[in-house]
Amino acid sequence: MDYKKTVSELIYYGKLAGEKNFTPGYSGNFSARYGENIIITASGTANGYLTEEDFVVIDFDGNLIEGNGKPSSEKFLHLEFYKKRPDVNYIIHVHPVYLSAFASSGRDLTAPVMPENVFYFGEIPLAEYGLPGSGDLVEKTARFFSTHDAVLMANHGVIIGSATLRDAYMKLELAESYAQTIAVCEVLGGAKYLTNEQVKEIIALKS
Numbered sequence: 001m002d003y004k005k006t007v008s009e010l011i012y013y014g015k016l017a018g019e020k021n022f023t024p025g026y027s028g029n030f031s032a033r034y035g036e037n038i039i040i041t042a043s044g045t046a047n048g049y050l051t052e053e054d055f056v057v058i059d060f061d062g063n064l065i066e067g068n069g070k071p072s073s074e075k076f077l078h079l080e081f082y083k084k085r086p087d088v089n090y091i092i093h094v095h096p097v098y099l100s101a102f103a104s105s106g107r108d109l110t111a112p113v114m115p116e117n118v119f120y121f122g123e124i125p126l127a128e129y130g131l132p133g134s135g136d137l138v139e140k141t142a143r144f145f146s147t148h149d150a151v152l153m154a155n156h157g158v159i160i161g162s163a164t165l166r167d168a169y170m171k172l173e174l175a176e177s178y179a180q181t182i183a184v185c186e187v188l189g190g191a192k193y194l195t196n197e198q199v200k201e202i203i204a205l206k207s
Contacts, residue, residue, distance in 0.1 A: 004052075006032050006039055011050045013169045014041075017094055018048015022172060028094035028157065029072040032165065033082055036060070040078060042069030047094065073133030080138050081161050084145040088161035090168045095157035098179035102126075103152040109179060112194040117178045118202045121150055124175060129154035150175055 010030050017023045028047050031040040037057050041047065045054040056067030060083070062075050072078075078091050102109060108126035112118050125144050130137025130153070141159065144151045150160045150171060158175065162168035185191035194202070 001034055003034065003039070006034065007052055007055050009165050010039070010041075010055070011052075013092075013165050014047040014050045016169060017092070017172070018046070020096075020173070020176075022096040022176065023047040023094040028092075029074050029078070030093075031072075031075075031078045031091045033089040037065055038075075038078065038082065040072050040075055042067065043072050045069070045072075076135065076138050077141060077159065080142040081145050081159065084142060085161060087163055088149075089163050090165040091159065091161045092165075092168050092172055093157065093159040094172065096172070096176040096179075098183055099152060099158045099176050100156070101183070102179050103157060104155050106154060108152060109175070109182065111182075111191065112199045113182060113185070113191045114178060115194070115202050116174060118194065118199055119205060120171060120174060121148070122203075123148065124150045124152055124158075124178075126152045126154060129156070132156065 010032060014030055026044060026046050029041045030047055031038055037059050039055055039057055042054050042056050056069050056071050057065040058071050058075055059065055060079055064071060074093055081091055082088060110123035110125060125148055127141040127144060130140045141151055141153055149162060150158060152158050160168050160171050182191055
């Protein structure tokens with residue numbers, strides 16, 4: 001894996017996330033699997049305005065290998081996702097308004113409402129609150145990593161992992177749009193759920 005190419009890709013999608021207001025100010029962090037190590041944004045960086053100097057390389061114990069900055073305080077959350085999911089090569093943790101609103105309201109996004117979300121996510125569960133950067137947060141969130149690509153974190157934001165950064169970002173857009181749609185549906189009287197049979201038909205499209 002080429003370091004500069006990977007960093008350039010992280011910068012590009014960080015900027016896109018910033019333009020969409022998915023990652024306001026200094027919130028959130030991006031990372032990529034890098035051989036036996038991890039490239040991750042440094043603490044205090046802004047995902048929408050990243051430069052090459054805003055990244056560090058850590059090992060799977062969280063130790064700094066390369067770079068001048070301090071690794072993101074959420075490094076162990078990323079590391080646990082990678083450990084549980086060998087198929088995941090990129091992780092995005094951000095605080096989009098609608099996804100964060102659901103997380104801060106203590107509500108998951110598991111109801112089957114739109115076919116695209118059933119197909120790509122199945123469900124987006126809600127992990128219990130843990131102090132950002134703490135082992136408690138890692139433990140409470142990581143229990144969903146083996147079976148889910150996206151997880152809401154109570155009173156926090158969302159974390160999404162995928163094999164490619166493009167797919168992780170596209171799923172971020174899809175999840176935020178889904179949360180916005182559900183919020184608007186409630187204004188209109190509530191969403192109408194897909195039936196179990198309809199859900200089975202959607203899942204069958206994967207085979």
